[in-house]
Structure formats: C-alpha cells, structure tokens
Amino acid sequence: MLFVYIYAPEEAGDWPPGSASRWWLHHSLASFDASLRKFSSRLTILRGPSSEALLGLAKAVGAGAVYWSDLHEPALAARDVLVRERLTAAGLVVESFNGSLLHEPWTISNQSGKPYQIFTMFWIQCLSKPAPQEPLAAPAKLRNPEAWPDSLSLNELGLLPKINWAGNIGEAWSPGEDGARDALDNFLNNSFSNYVVARDYPGRNATSRLSPHLHFGEISPRQVWRSLRLFAERNDIPEETWRSSQFLSEIGWREFSHHLLYHFPQTPHAPLRPGYNEFPWRRDKGHLTAWQVGATGYPIVDAGMRQLWATGWMHNRVRMIVASFLVKDLLISWTEGARWFWDTLVDADLAQNTLNWQWAAGCGADAAPYFRVFNPTLQGEKLDCEGNYVRLWCPELGKLPDRWIHIPWEAPPEVLARAEVRIGSDYPTPIVDHAVARAEALAAFAQMRRDAKSAGMGISSQI
DNA sequence: TTTTGAGTTGTTCGA
C-alpha cells in the first residue's frame, strides 16, 4: 500500500491555495509522513498534472487500484472526473469515498427534491437521517511495497513563505492528526459546556479552532460526531442535548456550505441572489488596503484583521464584524473580502468562505438581511468590554482606559495624552463615520431593490 | 390547495 499526495494548485481553477493554506499544507504533510514512518511507510509526494502523476506512479509500482476521498469544490470535482476516466481507461480500479462530510450533498433535499437554502430545515433533515457511518479505525499495520517509488521532498514543493512571517502562525497551531485530536479533546473538556455563551467573546479561547484541521482532512466531521457522542456518554449528557447542541450545528453549517457549493458552483464569484449582480460596489483601493492591514480606525475591526495576518486565523465573531465593515461600511464587494481571507486564513475553505461572505453581504443562502449592519463600536463594547482583545492586537491603544478603548477618537485630549496615543499618527483616524456609512449602505441597498423591482426580476435567489 | 409562520450571529428609534 502506497500513500501519495499530488500537489497540483493549477488544477484548482481560480482558487489555488493561498499563502497561509500552503504553510498549513506543508506542516500537515510533514505530520502525515511522520505518522507513516511509524509503520516503516512513507508519503510519496508528486507534482501534477494529477492523472499523469498517478498513471506514472501506478506503472512504476505495478499498482492495480487507486483510491481517494471526494472533494466537491467545482474545479477539483471536475478534475477528479477526468482523472477517474483516464485511470479507468488505463485498466486501473478507481474508487472514491466520502471522507469530508456527514452526508453526500445529493442525499439531502427538500420535499420538491431541491437543495435547501435555509439552514434550519437543512439541519433538521440531516439530523433526522440515520447517524453518520462510524469512522473506521486506523490500520494496525501496513503492507509496504518492495521498493519505494521516486518522490519529491516536501521542501521541493516550495509551500513555505519566502519571508518568515509564519513565525507567529506556528506558535498558534499544530497541523496534523495529533493536533486535530488534541484540539477537539481540549474543546470538549474545557469549552463545550459553556460554548453558547462564551463563543462570542474574542478574548476568551472558547471556540474549537478545528476549522483548519477539518479543511485539511486531519479530522473528519464523522470523527467529531463520534467524539462528541462518546464525550456525552462519559458525562451523562442526554443524546437530545448534544445532538441539538450549538457546537454540532456549527458542524452542520460547514456541511450546509459544502452542499450549497456542490449545488451552486457559480457562487464563489457570483451572488446566489441574482438581484445583487448589479450592486454598485465601490472600488476604493485605499479603503481596501486600510481594512486588510488593520488601519480602519475602528479598534475591534483592526484587531481582527491584525490577528488574521499574524496567526492565519480570526475569531468567528470578529469575522462577522470585519465582514460587515467591509461590505456595509466601505461598500466594497464581498468578493474582495473573500479573496483576502482566502490568502490569509489557514482554514481557507472555498465552500465556507463563499457561504459566509455571501451571508455577510446579504446575497447568499439564509443571508443576513441587508439592514443588519454591525456597529463596530457596540460590538466591541459588548463582546470585548474590557478591551483585552483590542489591547492584544492594537498595542498602541494599550494604555487607554476601558471607557475609550473602542472609541479612541472620542477620548478627551488629556486621556489620549496620558495614554500616549495621538489619533492620526499612533493610531488611525476612523476612515469612515459609521453612522454616515450605515445610512449610505441602507440607501444603496434600498436603491438596488427598487432597480431590481423595476427591472421585473426581484431579488429572488431562484435560478 | 392555500395560508401562515419562522428563519445563526443586529441596530435604531420612539414610547
């Protein structure tokens, strides 16, 4: 038995892995190889094109069958169809399996046979199905080939960034199966019981941080399901409680996003609701850059964007706040935000990135209504009331009292002087006035609805 | 068949 990873970013269409993803991939592959070495096995690493690589390898080692886990990202799924055809034509047995979802996307549909576009009903349907298949145990031993085929070294893939900005990322994460299992165990034991309350506070480490592990297949949702069930049994948590838990429903949202991408493959670049096609997004390079580097003048937004840059990850709640800010306050297209997240997130996942950005922009499935505009000051004061999160990522504001930490531009001059903050030089002046920006956003969305109505198309998401 | 109600994550305004 031979394990092979083929690096073929050009086969991912418009979405080759970004820098943060490649960093994770490097360490995940290293971890996988290390675990194979315990069986005196090893990971064979090849470069695409995938079908050529696999045909060559099969010939070299005399393989009779090729197996892989299904992916549903549009470009990769199309690639896999071609690979399957070519391998089959060459006389190889080819089988693929569901390794990344609780249910195959075509098995969940509403009464008229169409995909759900509302999460609640989708998830009720998922939960009403028989429990997902139990994950198989890892093999106790492997049958190794008589001779190992040629393989690239991991470093030859050039996945690590040229500049060593990944230093901070490494401190925050342990890519690989062991890291994934530790993250889940740690979450279940320490955070599961209080998840509903604590998860919204970015200063508390109360979320599972499983997303990159799930994306790279280091742990599967079926393993999460089973671990949660076993944890519940050990702790006398009734089945009804854990099955309807907020945490499991987050796994459900992941599932929902992957099913939607399967059914609506155009959504990474086009709004699910066609009425949003003509929305007059602004192209303001200066504002976009300020958002990207965390220099908007709104502390909770800047803290989030800097956390993203420094660690390849951002707290879920803060993702909503910064997304709302880009889309509603700056009126910059959600696709710009999706691009930036794609390149900077270690958990960048096409399905989830797409669903969630469209959700924030209001143009997606079960989306936030257009009038739901996050107020960055209020969100900061509610969820980071002592300013710990802001002080961690915006240290130049560190000496400001709690009272002013989320509204530094309103602080009295003597307070600013004492805190050694000069607004406009030490920390930016807000690049927009939220109250004005909110009014403009509401007006722009209202105009879009009028235009859509007069064009007789509505903003229906029907396709 | 038609109607009704509810739907991840919010904010503002006026009583």
Added chain:
DNA sequence: GTCGAACAACTCAAA
C-alpha cells in the same frame, strides 16, 4: 433606562 417595533424578501414546511 427598558422595551417593542421596524427595518425586506424569500424559502420551505406545517397547519
């Protein structure tokens, strides 16, 4: 200070 209404349009299942 608190509280409810309003801020749309559409999906989907239950009644």
